[in-house]
Amino acid sequence: MDTTLLLKKLGDDILIIYIYVDDIIFGSTNKKLYDEFSKIMSTEFEMSLMGDLSYFLGFSIKQNEEGNFLSQSKYIKDILKKYEMDNAKPVNTLMSFSF
Structure with missing residues (x-):
């Protein structure tokens, strides 16, 4: 089991988060989930979205x-x-x- 890979399912949508040292990669099948996660992370941590x-x-x-x-x-x-x-x-x- 990889403890650095996180998945969240909401109905048919999924949010995937991968943490590696000081990098975090995330994506979603749903733009709203993506935006919500991005907003939460930006308020809690100093981070920049690289695209x-x-x-x-x-x-x-x-x-x-x-x-x-x-x-x-x-x-x-x-x-x-x-x-x-x-x-x-x-x-x-x-x-x-x-x-």
Whole structure:
């Protein structure tokens, strides 16, 4: 059980809250729930709303009408650069197929 992930359901709507160290990420299927939570948190704590989530814990996040997409391409590029492998020649990895 993850004690940093909180869920609140009201009928068909849901409010999701994730706390990581000093960051908090939240979203809702209902704008009113989102706004109420944001207002409560802003009055209790010093916080700033950063807008839509685009990067978190090494994941790039893209949100559009087709869905939400996670990618670690930036994270991988940063690791390759750190170890001076960003100009290395890629090599195919052989893989056997069995069904």
